[in-house]
Amino acid sequence: MSDSKYWNKTVETMPRKQLRELQYKKLKSQVRHCYDNSPFYQRKFKAAGITPASIKSLDDLSKIPFTVKTDLRDNYPTGLVAVDSAEVVEIHASSGTTGNPIIGAYTKSDMEAWQEIMARSIYTAGGRREDVIHIAYGYGLFTGGLGFHYGAQKVGAEIVPASSGMTQRQIKLMKDLGVTILCCTPSFAVYLAETMNTIGVNPRKDLKLRLGLFGAEPWSERTRQRVNEALGIDAFDVYGLTELCGPGVSMECPEHNGMHIWEDHFIVETIDPETGEVLPEGEEGELVFTPLSKMGMPILRYRTRDISVIETDMCPCMRTHSRMMRVSGRSDDMLIIRGVNVFPSQIEYVIMGFPELATQYEIHVDRPDALDTFAVKVELNEEYSKSSCVNLNDLKRRILSKINNITGLNPEIHILKYGELARTEGKAKHVFDNRKGKT
Ligand SMILES: [Zn+2]
Numbered sequence: 001m002s003d004s005k006y007w008n009k010t011v012e013t014m015p016r017k018q019l020r021e022l023q024y025k026k027l028k029s030q031v032r033h034c035y036d037n038s039p040f041y042q043r044k045f046k047a048a049g050i051t052p053a054s055i056k057s058l059d060d061l062s063k064i065p066f067t068v069k070t071d072l073r074d075n076y077p078t079g080l081v082a083v084d085s086a087e088v089v090e091i092h093a094s095s096g097t098t099g100n101p102i103i104g105a106y107t108k109s110d111m112e113a114w115q116e117i118m119a120r121s122i123y124t125a126g127g128r129r130e131d132v133i134h135i136a137y138g139y140g141l142f143t144g145g146l147g148f149h150y151g152a153q154k155v156g157a158e159i160v161p162a163s164s165g166m167t168q169r170q171i172k173l174m175k176d177l178g179v180t181i182l183c184c185t186p187s188f189a190v191y192l193a194e195t196m197n198t199i200g201v202n203p204r205k206d207l208k209l210r211l212g213l214f215g216a217e218p219w220s221e222r223t224r225q226r227v228n229e230a231l232g233i234d235a236f237d238v239y240g241l242t243e244l245c246g247p248g249v250s251m252e253c254p255e256h257n258g259m260h261i262w263e264d265h266f267i268v269e270t271i272d273p274e275t276g277e278v279l280p281e282g283e284e285g286e287l288v289f290t291p292l293s294k295m296g297m298p299i300l301r302y303r304t305r306d307i308s309v310i311e312t313d314m315c316p317c318m319r320t321h322s323r324m325m326r327v328s329g330r331s332d333d334m335l336i337i338r339g340v341n342v343f344p345s346q347i348e349y350v351i352m353g354f355p356e357l358a359t360q361y362e363i364h365v366d367r368p369d370a371l372d373t374f375a376v377k378v379e380l381n382e383e384y385s386k387s388s389c390v391n392l393n394d395l396k397r398r399i400l401s402k403i404n405n406i407t408g409l410n411p412e413i414h415i416l417k418y419g420e421l422a423r424t425e426g427k428a429k430h431v432f433d434n435r436k437g438k439t
Pocket of ligand 1 (some may be wrong): 252254255260315316317318319
């Protein structure tokens with residue numbers, strides 16, 4: 001085992017003043033790159049009446065207009081590419097189910113930067129070359145599988161590129177190959193734990209698992225506790241977006257007090273999602289990222305729709321890079337039910353607090369007439385499903401009261417037997433919004 005807890009100590013513990021100077025230097029060259037090579041940004045700059053000379057400090061970043069998801073969709077596939085096509089060495093794309101996908105085009109230097117921050121992220125969680133890393137994120141256009149793959153390769157670990165699907169075979173491989181680190185979506189980790197339980201594999205005895213690196217979906221602190229307990233691991237949250245590079249934008253350290261944003265590669269701002277106004281440090285708002293090392297498809301001030309809080313006080317791990325708190329919700333995922341804002345993660349938080357319940361759940365919203373209907377389907381866990389002494393009415397009442405406390409709404413609660421809700425081997429589908437127009 002290496003004795004250092006840092007992948008790159010100089011960068012990770014760089015004094016904030018120096019880090020900001022580095023960001024300014026990289027921002028200036030990034031703005032120049034956009035202005036010289038991207039017709040999309042030339043138009044944006046012109047409309048806003050700015051040139052690269054307008055950016056005289058980091059604060060001037062706010063003069064640059066935002067870039068939003070529809071800009072990427074409207075310029076599909078390569079309208080935002082700012083290099084000669086021969087410079088592009090790899091393409092990834094988001095898993096969007098409707099319309100044009102979001103494309104990411106990478107140059108050689110983009111790939112090196114991504115691999116570097118993924119290696120740093122895995123190392124920060126405690127991954128070392130002695131580890132056997134099982135990657136159950138989908139491989140292919142999705143950035144999850146290959147992103148972790150490139151990072152783990154740079155760390156020098158042994159990689160099991162399992163991708164998604166064939167859950168029982170994955171468990172067999174994890175057991176037989178002595179897998180120590182599991183990388184996947186949190187919902188797949190939950191599903192793996194349930195399946196192990198069903199087929200009689202005891203993760204603490206039969207596996208050597210010690211860490212989990214889970215991302216690509218918002219998940220709650222209580223899901224972490226349940227997965228840690230079920231698999232006997234220390235689970236870490238990791239964050240990223242295809243638009244920014246993929247996973248590796250930010251990563252939790254062993255303090256588990258937010259994810260360090262790798263600020264030598266990204267500038268983060270928090271804005272009011274309604275007005276677009278930049279908020280003071282420490283206030284909750286929508287995160288806006290400006291990647292600083294992206295050459296193939298540079299992006300300035302990308303609105304993520306993710307709601308979080310940024311902390312810049314010193315972390316006990318001594319890394320100086322600011323931390324983003326767990327994403328409380330993606331504003332795209334937010335449901336407006338009878339005029340009330342509801343994040344699916346709030347419902348998940350309530351469900352995970354009931355030991356009687358399994359981790360699977362569904363939220364159903366519909367509008368048969370003028371009013372929204374709202375129902376939550378949950379399952380008893382395996383043990384309670386077999387028992388006849390559960391007071392279902394009392395359990396229903398307690399779940400309802402907790403959801404009502406958080407949202408003020410009174411959904412119908414349906415308690416099903418274990419296994420009655422559909423399972424998924426990739427990203428989980430929890431929300432079924434059947435309303436027309438979906439206000
Ligand atoms: Zn830390």
